[in-house]
Amino acid sequence: MTRLLSVNSYHYRRGGSDAVYLDHAGLMEELGWENAFFSMHHPKNYPTPWSKYFIDELEFGHAYSAAQKLVMAAKVVYSFEAQRKLRRLLDDFKPDIAHLHCIYHHQSPSILSTLSKAGVPTVMTAHDLKIACPAYKMLNDTGICERCKDGSVLNVIKHRCVRGSLAASAVVAAESGLHRMLNTYQRHLSKVVVPSRFFMEKFVEWGWPREKFAYIPNYVDASRFEPQFTPGGYFLYFGRLAPEKGVGTLLRAAAQAGVALKLAGTGPEDAALRALGAELGGGAEFLGYQGGAALWDLIRGARAVVLPSEWYENAPMSLLECFALGKPAIGARIGGIPEMIEEGVNGWVFGSGNVAALADRLRQVAALPEARLEDMGKAAREIVASRFSRDRYVEATLSLYAELGVSSS
Incomplete structure (x- = not known):
């Protein structure tokens, strides 16, 4: 039985990307795949036996002490906790492939190197523009913003691109600066799934190689x-x-x-x-x-x-x-x-x-x-x-996985 590891910050239907994460895993289970989850603890999470591997809850909107917020800020930049817990899961589950959705600010991009070192082919669906834009929307109070394309990530701090907050923007600038320097996403992702051609072209404009992408539209049944x-x-x-x-x-x-x-x-x-x-x-x-x-x-x-x-x-x-x-x-x-x-x-x-x-x-x-x-x-x-059918989505996804050496069994 082929094994899929599905990774996302939240394990409940908080938004569209979370729905895709859960629906994709459910779809692969319908096809006979075995599925494991790696996410973050949260009171609204759906029950799952995989929660024993989940990272601690990290929500900056909560009333944490200054010391707790400092620890969390460090995890946003590089999470040793996420790496440690993911290694335990990989030892126990041994996935054939990992499919990531939204991981930044919670598991952090640090888990990509963990998957890479374990030899797990890793796909990420780009639900937003984060792998290019530090603030993930290419948007701030001035409107559409692409200043970081040819400039410094310090623009995020200058324009307070994350929730209008200097502190939050500084944390995200540090995270993006580090992973740009390490080239984390491009080095460790096998492929990036884009649900729109617009996103593919935008990432290429920002310096990504076109061959890193697979266009697979979202679907509804x-x-x-x-x-x-x-x-x-x-x-x-x-x-x-x-x-x-x-x-x-x-x-x-x-x-x-x-x-x-x-x-x-x-x-x-x-x-x-x-x-x-x-x-x-x-x-x-x-x-x-x-x-x-x-x-x-x-x-x-x-x-x-x-x-x-x-x-x-x-x-x-x-x-x-x-x-x-x-x-x-x-x-x-x-x-x-x-x-x-x-x-x-x-x-x-x-x-x-x-x-x-x-x-x-x-x-x-x-x-x-x-x-x-x-x-x-x-x-x-x-x-x-x-x-935008289920069948076309399945065909395109299985074709991508096969390209990476993973086939249904």
Whole structure:
């Protein structure tokens, strides 16, 4: 039986990357692979016998003492604890291949050398831009930022790129500076999986060799989603209420266009966006956190889903989910979003951050005949079933693993 080690900071569905980590492991188990996990202790973790190998919880947002924070900062840069516990797991499990997701700031990149020394082929899925950008988003308070591409990682400190915090930015600059010097990622990763072609091109721009990458799009199992092609009367945003998501632009555009808008989600901008919505008087409805069947029903009832992002999105799972539910999307022309939207077929794009352009799109879609929107919803569903399917994901993943000398048995 072929053995896979799945590695991620959190062992519960905290966000999209964590869902991919868990779903990927589950998928490989369905194919007959044996799977082990290496993660971090957390109160919300799902039970697993592999937790005895997990590293101690490390969350800078908690009320730790200055001494505890100093220890944690050192672990972010280079974690001897993670290396030690991973070596125990490798001795006991002996994986044929390791597939990593988000590890930095918790396990730290130091575990890559541990896997390499053990002779384990190591793949990482790039859910964000961290292996190039120290702050992982290529975004700070000034907007899109690529200063570290040709400059020093000290830009992270100068512009306080991590949560606007000098201390957090200094820790991340130290971590990135060390691992740039050691060339940790490029030396020890066998391959990097990119869910969007945009990410591949961005990494190549930042000096990575193209042959290090494998393009494998995310997938959804369309058979698990019951679509509704009949268009509803409102537009829907669902996701985090955070600055990079462009929700303020959406609120202004919806008010200008005079269309009904529902927003499902929470985040650091929740209060500010609610105040903006009230000030605009556009009647935007904030629904708070929505998940599971309630969220799917909201999507089914929408006219279209809107992704107004203002940062380098990768390959949003939210787009695949709305397509699987039979809804077209309006997406910002940034990052990997335009790769997933065929203009006039399963949705529309607009200039990221452009209120007037988005307002025009909203008016256009609000005025479209229902039959036209139904056809686009059906096309969206078909695109998911053909281009972003489970079978294509499995085929591409097994092909990559085989390239690294690991085959199913």
